[in-house]
Amino acid sequence: MTKLTLGTHPFLLGFEQLERLVERTAKSGNEGYPPYNIEQTSDCSYRITLAVAGFGDDDLAITVEDNALVIRGRQSEDQENRIFLHRGIAARQFQRNFVLADGVDVGEAVMENGLLHVDLTRSAPEQIVKNISIRKG
Structure with a gap:
């Protein structure tokens, strides 16, 4: 039996991009720094x-x-006149x-x-019903 994926399932038309999105997210390389919450x-x-x-x-x-x-x-690497005896606070760059x-x-x-708090809003999708006329051919 062949394995069906999102992009090849016969009832899911146009979802190929979703499969690529999942792959891209898995490969994004987000490490554990900095820690974050999503609520x-x-x-x-x-x-x-x-x-x-x-x-x-x-x-x-x-x-x-x-x-x-x-x-x-x-x-910024502002290290002038600073001598660290111990440096335990991360000063590395990141990308999330x-x-x-x-x-x-x-x-x-x-x-x-x-x-750092970043607020997101999701607009409710419109419920669209569209009648398709059948043309005689």
Whole structure:
């Protein structure tokens, strides 16, 4: 028996892109840094919170690229006159990718107590019923 995938199942027409999206998400290379939460704040809104202690507003960039929310962090190497006896606070760059479904919009981003909050809203899809006339051929 042949294995059916989303892109080859006869009743799922036009879902080939969804299969590629799942593969892309699996290969996105998101490691565990920085840690994050995703919470549902209402029926049609979400909040992503990243722990970005040590990063300032200017060290962070938030973009939407090809239906993905991309959050990048890069701290400036301001090491003048600093001698670390122990350095346990990470100062590395990062990139977090979150794939967005159609109809999900990125709202505001707020930095608060070392946490970056990014709000998302999902618009309810319209219920469309369309009658198709049958033409005699």
